Amino acid sequence: METIRSFIENYLKWIRLPRITVMDIVEIIILAFLIYEVIKWVKNTRAWMLFKGILVLLIFCLIASIFNFTVILWIFSKTINVGIIAVIIVFQPELRKALEQLGRRNLVMNIIPFEDQKEKNERFSDKTVNEIVKATYELAKTKTGALMVMEQDILLNEYERTGINIDSVITSQLLINIFEHNTPLHDGAVLLRNNRIVSATCYLPLSDNMMLSKELGTRHRAAVGISEVSDSVTIIVSEETGDVSIAIGGQLIRRVDAEYLKQKLINLQNKQTDTKKIKLWKGLLKNERKVD
Structure with missing residues (x-):
């Protein structure tokens, strides 16, 4: 009886959920968002067909591992590095486009619009x-x-x-x-x-x-x-x-x-307005509009 109880305690200790903090939840949310964006990007480009091909190869590699096909596993291990480089070369235009789109979003400046940011002039009249x-x-x-x-x-x-x-x-x-x-x-x-x-x-x-x-x-x-x-x-x-x-x-x-x-x-046009920004270090960022 003591042996059974000891086994159950050890088993329950092994399956016990890890301690989850607020930072862990934030990290999970960030990773989930990034994975979702990558999958959405892959879905809308030629990389989707490549992704399905890689998935087939991974399944084939798993089967080879289960049945211990040593020659096939050796070929996979020797070609994996070359395959990654080949993927980057073949899909260089898509990767470049994705990085350009990321750079144009200006996420940091949208979240924290510092007052000393360079003012943009009106583009056209x-x-x-x-x-x-x-x-x-x-x-x-x-x-x-x-x-x-x-x-x-x-x-x-x-x-x-x-x-x-x-x-x-x-x-x-x-x-x-x-x-x-x-x-x-x-x-x-x-x-x-x-x-x-x-x-x-x-x-x-x-x-x-x-x-x-x-x-x-x-x-x-x-x-x-x-x-x-x-x-x-x-x-x-x-x-x-x-x-x-x-x-x-x-x-x-x-x-x-x-x-x-x-x-x-x-x-x-990017017209200049009478909006006046209060400095970020003086408190919360607010907009004050001039009233006649």
Whole structure:
């Protein structure tokens, strides 16, 4: 009887749950979030097929281990390091894209907006917004294809060099004239920076997103492609239908009207407001708005 009791006590001691602290719970939540984000990223890229292939190999390796297939296990042990390097090389574009997206989120600065953070100037004026919207829908009326890339924080110098330098103030007349058929500058994209047209006939990277509709042409794929590698906003006018679309953050918003486009551009202006931040070290961060 004493032996049985001793066995039960030892067994219960072995299966006893470890002591869980608040920090352990926080760590579990962080790891769960990271694993979820990785799985979601893998699901939306070509890496999903690779993941399923690796899963099959791991199952095969487990079977080989159970039945003690020494030669197969030896091959696995010798090729695992090479396989990891090969995966990194093959999926370098996807890994680069994931890191770029992580870098653009600015998680730390969103959580702790220090007052001494560099102030950002207004990107473009109200006049520029009106000129872009006017040109876009004038081009849409005549079904004239157009591709206008609006640069934000990430500089697009490498794509600027692929085009013809213009360096002119943005006007609706100039934008319409650039995309007019049978003119030297109509083919390719126009790069807009602040209140100026930087260059025209620029070449953009094409998106390899398989979720995009097959009816979309090169112009739309180029717009999504540049939005995947930068924080730019691209306006597309379809040559076939005259529909206006916007590409931002790797997403394509189709068939937008003038009011929606104008509001989107206004949101991107980064206008200075009268909001005044109290220093973080003086207390809780608050916003004080001036009242007339």
